[in-house]
Amino acid sequence: MLHFELVTPEKLIRSEEVYMVxxxxxxxxxxxxxxxxxxxxxxxxxxxxVYATQGAVPEHIIVSGGFAEVNASGLTVLAEQAG
Incomplete structure (x- = not known):
C-alpha cells in the first residue's frame, strides 16, 4: 500500500494507506x-x-495549485487549497 498525505497551509486533510493516487x-x-x-x-x-484498493471506484478531491512529492515514505501533496 502507498502512504498518501494531502496537506494545505491550514491543516492536514488526509493521511492514509491507499492503492494508487x-x-x-x-x-x-x-x-x-x-x-x-x-x-x-x-x-x-x-x-x-484516490483509489483505496485495486479496481476501486476513485474518490475525487479538488485541489488548486501546489506541489506533489514522491519519496521512500510515499506521496505527499501540498496543495494551496483542497476540498
Whole structure:
C-alpha cells in the first residue's frame, strides 16, 4: 500500500494507506503506486483521484495549485487549497 498525505497551509486533510493516487501534474496527470521512483512536480488545478484498493471506484478531491512529492515514505501533496 502507498502512504498518501494531502496537506494545505491550514491543516492536514488526509493521511492514509491507499492503492494508487492519480495527481494532476502541470505536465500531465501521473499515477503513483507503492514503490514509485522519487519525483517532485508542481500540480495544476484539478482533481486528485484516490483509489483505496485495486479496481476501486476513485474518490475525487479538488485541489488548486501546489506541489506533489514522491519519496521512500510515499506521496505527499501540498496543495494551496483542497476540498
Amino acid at each position: 492519480v495527481v494532476p501534474g502541470t505536465e500531465g496527470d501521473f499515477g503513483v503506486l507503492e514503490g514509485h521512483a522519487p519525483v517532485m512536480s508542481t500540480i495544476r488545478d484539478g482533481a486528485i483521484e
